[in-house]
Amino acid sequence: MNQFYTPTDHFSLLPALLLALFGCAILMLDFFVLPHPRQKRWLIFFALLGEFFAGLALYRQYRFLEDQSIPALRAFSDGLIIDGFSIFFNAIFVAAAVLVAIISYRYLEVEGEHHGEFYGLILLAQCGMYFLASGTELVTIFIGIELMAVTFYILVGFLRSDRRSNEAAMKYLLLGAFSSGFLAYGFSLLYAITGSTRLPKIAAELAQRPATDPLLLLAIVTTLVGLLFKVGAAPFHMWAPDAYEGAPTPVTAYLSVASKAASVAVLVRLFLGTLAPHRINWEPMLAVAVVLSLTIGNFSALSQTNLKRLLAFSSISHAGYILLGLIAGNRTGLTGICIYLFVYTFMNTGAFLVLISLRQKGMTGDDIDDLNGLIHRSPGHALLMALFLLSLGGIPPTAGFIAKYYIFLSLVETGHYALAITAALFVAVSIYYYFRIVRAMFLNEAGQLLPALPGWGARVGFAVTALATLAIGLYPEPIIRFAGTSLLR
Amino acid sequence: MDAILFFLFAAIAVVSAINVVVQRHPISSALSLVGVMGSLAVLYLLLGAEFIAAAQMIVYAGAIMVLFVFVIMLLNAGAEKSPRKGWILTAVAMPLLVLFLGMVSYIIQRGFPNAPLVVFGQFTGGSPKDVGMALFTRYLLPFEITSVLILIAIIGAVVLARKEME
Amino acid sequence: MPPIPLPTAVPLTYYLILSAILFALGVAGFLFRKSLITVFMSIELMLNAVNLTFVTFSYQHKQVDGHLFTFFVMVVAAAEAAVGLAIILTVFKNRGTLAVDEIDSLKL
Numbered sequence: 001m002n003q004f005y006t007p008t009d010h011f012s013l014l015p016a017l018l019l020a021l022f023g024c025a026i027l028m029l030d031f032f033v034l035p036h037p038r039q040k041r042w043l044i045f046f047a048l049l050g051e052f053f054a055g056l057a058l059y060r061q062y063r064f065l066e067d068q069s070i071p072a073l074r075a076f077s078d079g080l081i082i083d084g085f086s087i088f089f090n091a092i093f094v095a096a097a098v099l100v101a102i103i104s105y106r107y108l109e110v111e112g113e114h115h116g117e118f119y120g121l122i123l124l125a126q127c128g129m130y131f132l133a134s135g136t137e138l139v140t141i142f143i144g145i146e147l148m149a150v151t152f153y154i155l156v157g158f159l160r161s162d163r164r165s166n167e168a169a170m171k172y173l174l175l176g177a178f179s180s181g182f183l184a185y186g187f188s189l190l191y192a193i194t195g196s197t198r199l200p201k202i203a204a205e206l207a208q209r210p211a212t213d214p215l216l217l218l219a220i221v222t223t224l225v226g227l228l229f230k231v232g233a234a235p236f237h238m239w240a241p242d243a244y245e246g247a248p249t250p251v252t253a254y255l256s257v258a259s260k261a262a263s264v265a266v267l268v269r270l271f272l273g274t275l276a277p278h279r280i281n282w283e284p285m286l287a288v289a290v291v292l293s294l295t296i297g298n299f300s301a302l303s304q305t306n307l308k309r310l311l312a313f314s315s316i317s318h319a320g321y322i323l324l325g326l327i328a329g330n331r332t333g334l335t336g337i338c339i340y341l342f343v344y345t346f347m348n349t350g351a352f353l354v355l356i357s358l359r360q361k362g363m364t365g366d367d368i369d370d371l372n373g374l375i376h377r378s379p380g381h382a383l384l385m386a387l388f389l390l391s392l393g394g395i396p397p398t399a400g401f402i403a404k405y406y407i408f409l410s411l412v413e414t415g416h417y418a419l420a421i422t423a424a425l426f427v428a429v430s431i432y433y434y435f436r437i438v439r440a441m442f443l444n445e446a447g448q449l450l451p452a453l454p455g456w457g458a459r460v461g462f463a464v465t466a467l468a469t470l471a472i473g474l475y476p477e478p479i480i481r482f483a484g485t486s487l488l489r
Numbered sequence: 490m491d492a493i494l495f496f497l498f499a500a501i502a503v504v505s506a507i508n509v510v511v512q513r514h515p516i517s518s519a520l521s522l523v524g525v526m527g528s529l530a531v532l533y534l535l536l537g538a539e540f541i542a543a544a545q546m547i548v549y550a551g552a553i554m555v556l557f558v559f560v561i562m563l564l565n566a567g568a569e570k571s572p573r574k575g576w577i578l579t580a581v582a583m584p585l586l587v588l589f590l591g592m593v594s595y596i597i598q599r600g601f602p603n604a605p606l607v608v609f610g611q612f613t614g615g616s617p618k619d620v621g622m623a624l625f626t627r628y629l630l631p632f633e634i635t636s637v638l639i640l641i642a643i644i645g646a647v648v649l650a651r652k653e654m655e
Numbered sequence: 656m657p658p659i660p661l662p663t664a665v666p667l668t669y670y671l672i673l674s675a676i677l678f679a680l681g682v683a684g685f686l687f688r689k690s691l692i693t694v695f696m697s698i699e700l701m702l703n704a705v706n707l708t709f710v711t712f713s714y715q716h717k718q719v720d721g722h723l724f725t726f727f728v729m730v731v732a733a734a735e736a737a738v739g740l741a742i743i744l745t746v747f748k749n750r751g752t753l754a755v756d757e758i759d760s761l762k763l
Binding site for chain 2: 663667706718
């Protein structure tokens with residue numbers, strides 16, 4: 001009888017364990033120790049403490065791999081893997097969760113829905129993401145996806161008395177559960193073909209299968225449908241604009257960066273790892289999804305007046321760019337995906353942070369018109385927003401340029417010229433609608449919105465996101481090296 | 490005998506499933522769904538999945554469906570006036586669904602050219618003991634994550650459904 | 656007169672096709688129904704269909720792994736149902752309707 005739950009298992013599970021532990025502890029503290037609304041702010045520090053320990057555990061895993069100079073550490077009888085890839089993605093999740101935790105405080109105060117559960121749920125969602133980045137077993141991945149998704153259903157509907165918030169939650173829930181059905185069907189077929197739920201075994205079995213196996217094709221289609229839903233790529237994007245618009249803005253930020261990154265991690269592991277020998281089957285489907293995402297995302301964004309909705313459509317198009325790296329599938333492509341998601345975490349959270357700081361009681365600050373003449377009322381916010389939008393558009397010297405550069409480089413390296421040209425054309429379209437916002441801020445007459453009063457959370461958030469967006473753009477070597485260590489195999 | 494049982498309960502399952510989709514009153518749909526679940530439990534038994542058959546009745550038909558019925562009663566949800574969405578959707582989606590079904594059936598037939606017969610009693614690896622052994626050894630990790638998932642579900646239900654404070 | 660030979664057992668594929676039929680019916684319910692609760696029940700139907708495939712493949716491989724997956728899908732369905740019904744409750748409290756197409760304050 002094998003021993004189960006070995007020290008190796010514990011070591012590889014530790015970050016998730018800490019996140020779950022601190023998530024539960026926050027719920028307890030909220031209920032027993034800090035019941036008064038004024039005390040809720042201390043829970044943020046507790047959440048940050050949890051993130052700190054989780055980050056420390058991740059760093060220890062990183063050191064361990066470096067010191068032993070082994071590519072990966074497997075645990076739970078091939079159920080979990082610790083490699084550069086999982087550590088890189090978990091670092092993204094930690095960054096996203098920390099940013100979201102510190103920017104939520106003021107938002108929840110303004111909305112009058114300040115509850116400790118919010119911070120607990122952020123940590124527990126991240127716990128689910130951990131298993132998406134590290135899981136190498138279908139059941140673990142499925143439960144991880146559901147753990148993340150169920151938490152997001154709650155977070156999206158967190159403003160209970162806001163009709164838009166619970167409508168968004170409902171739409172996200174119905175479409176999310178629907179896509180889970182497809183994903184489970186795909187997983188059942190993968191199990192049928194290979195007789196195992198563990199990815200290394202599945203990969204070994206699949207390598208011997210002919211590429212024309214119809215059952216395998218069906219498995220790939222259904223799995224891809226389920227995962228593209230979670231990534232928010234067209235044609236399975238219809239939940240994204242509604243969920244992004246209705247959700248509390250910090251949750252929108254979290255949803256658009258962390259949840260997307262986690263789902264991309266699963267896509268990469270499944271399609272570049274396990275299903276790599278059957279590229280001929282999935283590459284055309286993915287290419288269709290990419291072109292549709294770029295088209296629908298960019299053209300729909302052109303006509304939006306609500307900023308959150310505009311950023312939702314832009315995030316659909318960003319999903320398209322990220323998936324391009326998957327189509328290229330070489331080392332540069334994988335590095336591109338990692339850098340893109342890392343950079344996207346900072347620039348997109350930063351853009352949402354501007355929206356959060358503009359929000360005041362009885363005023364949403366979500367419309368483009370609300371930004372009119374922002375440069376006169378609060379120049380700092382206007383300049384920061386301009387920086388984030390430039391980066392989202394991929395203009396040098398911002399970080400967004402480096403990310404797009406790597407994606408395009410990988411496409412050219414692998415000879416996908418048509419896709420590269422299409423994607424480059426859509427960059428031009430995207431610059432048009434990002435500049436629409438910039439024009440409103442710099443050239444239009446000032447509106448009536450009062451200048452925002454940033455709290456310490458917003459200050460720290462701005463400092464981190466803006467610094468990262470600029471620094472990665474000007475001096476990208478460290479992040480490129482870090483992403484380089486994350487390559488699979 | 491196996492074949493008779495299969496066809497009987499497969500027919501019940503399909504008819505109940507159609508009923509779920511076409512009934513106007515949510516309660517009728519819910520009870521039809523219980524019918525689907527019950528007949529699936531019998532099929533699970535035929536396939537040698539004792540534990541899953543029991544869990545299907547207890548968890549699905551017992552707990553989850555009771556929750557559904559409870560909410561339907563709580564909201565006093567009546568019959569829908571016009572139960573269907575626009576005809577354009579129906580016209581587009583219906584052929585697609587039939588196509589999907591045909592394709593899947595074809596693929597399954599081709600994928601398993603000489604599929605084995607399902608004979609009751611040929612596979613007995615689904616007893617509670619076997620499931621438990623696998624659950625607490627090879628599937629220990631997902632089992633532990635499940636506890637977090639259930640915790641979140643509890644918190645979520647409380648967070649979303651609680652009364653306004655003050 | 657010789658007795659009519661009754662089929663004693665059915666092939667595995669019959670189970671899989673039954674599951675595909677149930678899955679398609681679930682999708683149909685999801686697409687065509689208006690009431691939130693019925694739509695949600697259709698999703699449960701889809702998950703049930705998936706469970707049937709898992710148990711069938713478990714029989715084919717003579718392994719218990721498929722049963723385990725089914726078990727976990729059940730847990731997921733339970734968690735989703737709890738959260739989903741709570742969300743449906745809040746939607747109903749704020750709007751007084753369960754019809755999907757009347758819930759449209761976010762433009763499509």
